[in-house]
Amino acid sequence: MGDLTRRRFAGATIGVAGAAALGSLLPAGAAVAAAEAGSWTKDTSGNGWPLLKQAESFTVEGSDQEVRLAGGDAAVVLLHVARRFHYEIDRLRDGDVHGWVGERRIEAEYESNHLSGTAIAIRPLSYPLGAKNGLYPNELVVVRDILAELDGVVVWGGDLTPSKESHFEIGVKPGHPRLKGVARKIVGWQQGPGDQGAGATDAFDPERRGKARSFARRSA
Numbered sequence: 001m002g003d004l005t006r007r008r009f010a011g012a013t014i015g016v017a018g019a020a021a022l023g024s025l026l027p028a029g030a031a032v033a034a035a036e037a038g039s040w041t042k043d044t045s046g047n048g049w050p051l052l053k054q055a056e057s058f059t060v061e062g063s064d065q066e067v068r069l070a071g072g073d074a075a076v077v078l079l080h081v082a083r084r085f086h087y088e089i090d091r092l093r094d095g096d097v098h099g100w101v102g103e104r105r106i107e108a109e110y111e112s113n114h115l116s117g118t119a120i121a122i123r124p125l126s127y128p129l130g131a132k133n134g135l136y137p138n139e140l141v142v143v144r145d146i147l148a149e150l151d152g153v154v155v156w157g158g159d160l161t162p163s164k165e166s167h168f169e170i171g172v173k174p175g176h177p178r179l180k181g182v183a184r185k186i187v188g189w190q191q192g193p194g195d196q197g198a199g200a201t202d203a204f205d206p207e208r209r210g211k212a213r214s215f216a217r218r219s220a
Contacts, residue, residue, distance in 0.1 A: 040104045040112040048173040049074070049116035055100035062199065063092045067099040070117030073183035074170050077153055078120050080186045081146055081168050083198035085122050088142045096123050110160055110169060119169035121157075127166035132158070134165050138204075141212070145203035148215035153182045159219070 055068040060082045069075040086092045100117035107129050113119035127134045157167025172179050189197030
């Protein structure tokens, strides 16, 4: 999908009805997934977090965009992902970021994590379920740097099956010490002098790129 097409659809959401309406925009695998979409019946999402009846609204720092998430450490981490996308990949626009949903209809099991407020989708129509290679190489460098920086606490949909490159989820269970440590690190950056964290990171620094490549190999 070309850059103009990707930008034109930025900010739209894609659910079961949306997938059907998009028709030919979805690759074959995604169309099949949409056709077979089911209702999530468990009390916890796929990553082990409890489902929420409602979720708090948070503003993505540096933008005027809001997203509904589970509170606490999960929100700290997912908001960091959204901030880095905003600062380093492209400015977030109205409707670009989707978090908690109450509707139990899903297209892939990992989308159940939206029900617990522990997943975000950034431009899901630009990077729909089943599509691959939607990110430019420089954008992929940033994503890989984010994943390495967060020490596996966040899982990217581009590494899942079926692929969904707009999807980012908390990859550990509630109370996991690694989640607590990463969230504490992010809060420290936010309270510090501003020379670390989102907006002050160079994902193309050779040392960071080396660490990101190593992390990607270990996580494959």
